[in-house]
Amino acid sequence: MEIKDLINRADQINDLMTRQDILFKEINNIDKQKLKELEENWQDPKKFQPVNLLRSLIAQQLLQDKNINEDMINQIKTAIINDNISVYNKSLGSLQKFPNYTKGASDMYKSYKKPFPVLFPFLYSQSEKNSTKTFISELLNKIQIKYKLESTNFLAKQTGFEGPQYFGKSYITGILVPKEAKGIRNAYQIFFKIDKDGIHGGFDKGTFVKNKNFKNDVKDYKTWDEFLIDIENIIPKWREHNSSLDFTDVSNKSESIKPENSTDKTGTTQPEQMDLPLNKILYGPPGTGKTYHTINKALEIIGVDDEDNTLPKEEIERLEREDRDRLTKIFNYHIYTTGQIVFTTFHQSMGYEDFIEGIKPIVPKKEDGQIIYKVKQGIFKRICLEASYSVYLNNKTNDNTASKKDKKKAFKTLTRKDFKDNVGKPYVLIIDEINRGNVSAIFGELITLIEEDKRLGKKESLQITLPYSKKRFGVPPNLHIIGTMNTADRSVEALDTALRRRFNFEERMPDPEIIKEFGKSKNSDLKVDLVKLLETINERIEVLVDRDHTIGHSYFMSVKTMKDLKNAFYDKIIPLLQEYFYGDYSKMEMVIGSGFFVDKKNKDAIVFATKGNEFALEGKIYKLRDVSKFDDTKMMEALVSLKIKGYPEPKSITNNDEPK
Structure with a gap:
């Protein structure tokens, strides 16, 4: 790969973004074998992922030699929102079997209103993504080698054409900052950007750096060598400006989060251990913003945004004041894409079988088929498995696309030492109206396991045998539970005393x-x-x-x-x-x-x-x-x-x- 290849590819992607005739011509001429592979990758019969389901149904239409256009994409979106996809896929059945599906939730495609972000992954493969990012890393290495910038002292960040959430964008970037900055937004940057017009780059500041008098130094370059030579003039002021920053102060502005990140073997940015309590309930009268603030609390715990950048508490507070839509978008990204946040609501009909595990009927695919019954995982058990598998990835393997069966096998191999030594990605379960359900019946014997000192890897860790599956089960240390409780609700007094003892309570009164x-x-x-x-x-x-x-x-x-x-x-x-x-x-x-x-x-x-x-x-x-x-x-x-x-x-x- 060469620089000119990136410029040409940027030009092509720009055409795809700006001209729908070119976009749909490319989509309707994709190779059938590639479509089959994509369709299989996007299928997930166990979990509702609205964008992947949309892409899967589009791929199925293409495999049936149907032409895709914007109207058809919107029709498929509407069918998914209204749980009426049988016209596109009869075998999948009702979407309401998925706990995270809400019929009529029109905002599930809020960030995918235009065809391009939906269709971009059809035209930008994982192998192209990997080769592009490898080449950007090589360009960053050339800067470090030429000017003797020790890799142990500097943080290099590369972004390819995939962009946040795989939306797609028509340029790539490479950025260098001091490693102690803990993130590219916290420091002054040496950067380059390559788009259809060529190479641009120079000296700029991160969005978290407060300096009203700062003037960036950004130029256009005809060749890479020209940019590389000009870096020599930038490095002294880059060092000088960064030496004036107190990175310790920047990383400690949030009292509840340590934003220093590490990278696990999957290449995923991992926030350090949180100081936030594992179990918290926001309580107060109606209309005080309890559910509203679960978004902020959850993102404080997750610690990264939809571009894998550090998301400290002060940035969450800024977005709360200035751009709530952006905050909601990041929250939805971690619900629908990463799966690190799960939202549910307790109600009088919720039971142990819905929350932990239970015997559920399996509807036959054929009309004359026989109904069978299987032990199915509930909301809580599923997120516990995902959180545990994240610990496994942190230590064992590079594979982060495993099936549920593989994850179960991985869970069995984990030892107390694995949970003790490895953080894994944080996961958050939000339980709205936690006091409206029969908590004793819903949590059952797991009420003991959610305590911090009973979590897997702790000195007093416990596991129990689940009554239906007869499997050993424990709660991982990287799972956080956030509940909300309306104090005006008459069912509040019925809240289990054992649950009260295991949660930290944060009062939210009218302000x-x-x-x-x-x-x-x-x-x-x-x-x-x-x-x-x-x-x-x-x-x-x-x-x-x-x-x-x-x-x-x-x-x-x-x-x-x-x-x-x-x-x-x-x-x-x-x-x-x-x-x-x-x-x-x-x-x-x-x-x-x-x-x-x-x-x-x-x-x-x-x-x-x-x-x-x-x-x-x-x-x-x-x-x-x-x-x-x-x-x-x-x-x-x-x-x-x-x-x-x-x-x-x-x-x-x-x-x-x-x-x-």
């Missing part, structure tokens, strides 16, 4: 200041102070009920206009208060004021046989007004009656509207 900083009302003309409104309501709820039943800030995050606020009260806040107070509208009136109720005296309307101590004849019959019919003036009048702290006393309000 009105978040509305001020990140809410849509920040730059709006809304005349109501949402921060004071939420504080006022919650102070009253805390007195009348308790702090576990306060209202979360998320209910006001999307409020930008008076109409939005009216909808928030009508759809969310009032129904929630009705549940909290069990229909005791007199207490609801104490919280939200009389402006939301129709005022009707009852003493002339109803005649009682005798007087009662618990009912006053001058009392009210409480009926809610129909908030959905409020105009802005009526809504403001109702809010005035709420007596938001810091606001002037309300004037009299006539509440004679028809009841809701």
